[in-house]
Amino acid sequence: MGDTGPRTPSVPGQEPYPMPRLALYSLAVCILAAAAAVVSFAQGSWLGIVWVLLAGLSSNMAWYCLRRAKAERRAGGATG
Numbered sequence: 001m002g003d004t005g006p007r008t009p010s011v012p013g014q015e016p017y018p019m020p021r022l023a024l025y026s027l028a029v030c031i032l033a034a035a036a037a038v039v040s041f042a043q044g045s046w047l048g049i050v051w052v053l054l055a056g057l058s059s060n061m062a063w064y065c066l067r068r069a070k071a072e073r074r075a076g077g078a079t080g
Helices: 021-042 048-079
Strands: none
Touching: 021 048
């Protein structure tokens, strides 16, 4: 299912860099958690503190994933 035929052998240095999907997902979670915190605090609920903590955690995760992908790209370009 979904087979598009045989793959051509990849040549090092010619394939595109993989998209850091985990960083994008965690960035989306960060934005949604920040919006949920604003709504929660606007309604007078202290549950917004949990949303703020989740936003902080996911933003740190996004930052880490982006930095790791950048370092891998730099290391791959230097040796390849």
